[in-house]
Amino acid sequence: MTLLRRDRTSRPAALIATALLAGALLPLSLQSAAHASSTAPAAPSASPAPDGGDVIANLFEWNWLSVANECTTVLGPKGYGAVQVAPPEDSIRLAGSTHAWWDVYQPVAYDLNSRMGTEAQFAQMVTACHNAGVKVYADAVLNHTAGANQTSTDSYGGASFNPATYTYSNVPYDSSDFHFSPPCPNSDMSITDWNNVQQVQECDLSSLSDLYTEKDDVRAKLAGYLNKLVGYGVDGFRMDAAKHIAQADMANILSRVNNTTWTGSRPYVYQEVIPGSSGQLAPSAFEGNGSVIEFTYAYDLKSQFNGNIANLKTFGQSWGIEPSNLSSVMVTNHDTERSGQTLSYKDGSKYTLATVFELAWGYGTPQVYSGFDFSTSDQSPPADANGFVTATDCSSGAWICTDRNQGIANMVGWHNAAQGQSVANWWDNGSSAIAFSRGNTAWVAINNGGSAVTQTFSTGLAPGSYCDVIHGTPAAGGTCSGPTVTVNATGQATVTVNPGDSVAIYATGSNGTVAESFNENKTTSWGQNVYLAGSIPALGNWDPNAAIPLSSANYPVWGGTLSLPANTSFQYKYLIKDSSGNVTWEGGGNHSASTGSSGDTLNDSWQN
Template sequence: MKAKKLKKMLFLIVLSAAIGLSGFCFSGCSAGKKTSETAEATVYYGLEDNIQDGVILHCFDWTFKQIKEALPEIAKAGFSSVQTSPAQASYKGNSAWYFLYQPNGFYINDSGLGSEEDLKELCAAADKYGIKVIVDVVANHLAGDHSGIDSTLMPSKYWHNYGSLSDYSNRYEITHGDIGMPDLNTEDSYVQNKVASYIQKLKSDGVDGIRWDAAKHISLPSEGSSFWSTVIDSDMFNYGEILGSPVDNNASQAASLIEEYAKYMSVTDSSYSSTILNAFTNGKVSLKKGNWTVHSSVPANKIVYWAESHDTYSNHTNEGGWTKNVDQNIIDRAYAIIASRNGATALYFSRPSQTDKDSILVGEQGSTHFTSPEVAAVNHFHNACNGEDDFYDTDSTYNTAYVSRKSGAVLVLGSDANQSVSVKNHLTTPGTYIDEISGNVFTVTEDTISGKIGSTGIAVFYKVDAEKKGSTSSDQ
């Protein structure tokens, strides 16, 4: 019998050196038991049924078969969802990644990731693990060479003719200008129905969510377009790529626009994500608590964060691809903060083996660093503490950023490692805990959180609610 879809898909994993996870304890545990617990303890973690409640592994350029084969490791690492690159028909060959973002139309074709049947098989297999599948969709534009695109979309009425986008302070230009490829007339009902039909096809194949590429370049209802109200399937998870702001140099208009986008989908907050990473890159911690959640009325449960994205890694450095030069451990420190927040989901990027834009090829599986103890521990924390209030704070004495939740905390050093800290406790239940990454003991009182952060510069501890231990995914 097919595995039951539970609100919490709980996995019981026996601790082993192979995955490098350390035990934890809470109030009532004895620090003297740490050695035996580290060797024999079990770790519980729940994969969230709602994509927004969990965290997402971006399997950038992986084939559908590669993702399918990695599902056991993805589940163990605590990722509730995987995101694929675009499945739309595009140039196929020994092609660079960006050709997938120059599609020929709104239909599935093997452009290097696999066939439609491969996608169906991935979705069916992922469902057994309680993992959801998100597919990247390019709807703002098609390939520049119109000789290869869907012939029904060739007439000029289906295209904007504004010219190249150059002024990001001009909202009309943002939504009607070309961003390297000819811009589709997304206000047109025929174009909208083409996109909507493609979304329904993906849904029928088992896809659970859509990532909308270049969403800020597609008009909103307040701007005279019914695109989003037509194409969005509210039964699926949707999130839009909003790089920077929907419009520059106009804070009130930007806030109004992002709030409207959030009525239809979750939205990326690349500005706050970059703020957190920039601080760690400079060996410091950020004092800022958010961007869209602070400067607009977008709630945390409509936000998507990342430490790095495919754009910040895979483009040339002068095109914004700067994180390729940032050490993975610094990326992980930023991820530890953004992925431990309540409400928001976070995207973890599987880095390609190559760094040059033209050498990053479709179909080549990326890094498996997502299985590392520090990344997995953050994900387990995120799942275990779902729904609990959070409090983000920093401590200048210890150069530490941390997120305090009722059931535990995540602490990250701005630089260095193997350092004892004592910071103010805001929400965490007093008790004795074990850092899942290092096995170090942390003591929590009403006033302080104290312990030694290990070699990764990240510490994660939490307790699991007894109610979350009662169900597993083994019901076949």
């Protein structure tokens, strides 16, 4: 809580057929509806394993019932790996205030009755998210309690406390559990030198009473709070103000925390460490306790999307960012969107495009931030008269539901499919438009300029028709609710990208598909090759430019195995292309077939 202080070559047909047979390269238009649909599947009788995705949906200060609903209806079906929720402990409620968003960052007790809901609702939320395959990461405030400058003794959960006397009866804490001067070198407990370790870690951050985390009793109580959350199923923690807790203290606290109950693994820890300090206070100095939140990444994205995104070709650790495996990256968060240090929803298409880039680039563990509309920096989330946060209504304009944006939500599946694939097939126009693939699995183009860009791109993908997931959602039977992109036999696609917009396609595994083999007996002349086209997107929708090349490995039989949607009827024909590009279709009527539930082998001879 920081705001208070501040070139691909053409591929032989035999190799294409081999890759498709292995199930490695399937058009997105063939993926199953169960994962792509925004309608939640029926809840299983027992909590399933997490889906393996790593994208975090940061639902800033959504109440627990709304988070549960989002996990069930959006995050799980779209493939988000985790949800970050607001600090769940009881916090101060300022008398007569407008209930600023930051009151939840002033803890007064470690029960879980907060302005987001009751402890029972919190537990229900975690279960609902797990049932949807989504992990839960809690924002954990360990550095401090409420500010000693506060006069309110009222909280959302009814705890007994008095910040002026450092008394927190429900924990309990008393004045011996807090830092004073000394050891803080400043008598007013302020931090004046952000490179001074003692000041940063033993003085008060923005008048917030700094806990004496060197004390064993304090460490035990903080670990007890984290273990309470783990007991309810929490899978990880965003460590608020981690820069202000000595690394040894944090290590000791974390050593007392249990393994998670859902997966039996260690909790995922990502720490708020604002860059700018050096040595022991630099972000890299905290990596022994977990990942760090990458503010520099977000600052750089703002700079490039307000400048020249072609520079992003080299974006990564060489820019001064922490290593990918230790970085939790973001486009914005609740602090930086208010300070203007990063892009935010107020930046319109630039914000959306930066989030698409974040999900596509594959650096670090990405966050998608969904907060609420604000006109003043302290503004409360939508709440009732007592400050309790009301249900999220994404249609009202009061909430900014970035996680539901069609293109961004569908890019989560793109991101998951591209895991482990390197950036390839980079293209840029020198300024405002870029395109790249992730290996041979996924491809994206981003146009941050003011006019449309039309280009024939090398995508790296296998031939076929792919759903543009920015403007449409794949559905059962290989259909797409929006436009499709045709990739030809050499992996190229001619695409128009509108200003302030993007286009993205990707290939998936064999979910909802079967292996269908085609063998065509045809003697050809030198320079001629046999192709396959048909009535469904995976067969190019009868477009000869999108026809599938077959292998001549068993000449005169030309063959290939494709992944087609299961239980789907289709028609198909063979055609010949010669070295001059001339196309000759097979004669006679169309062949008809159905994939069924297990696929088949279709043996044909050329019809005159």
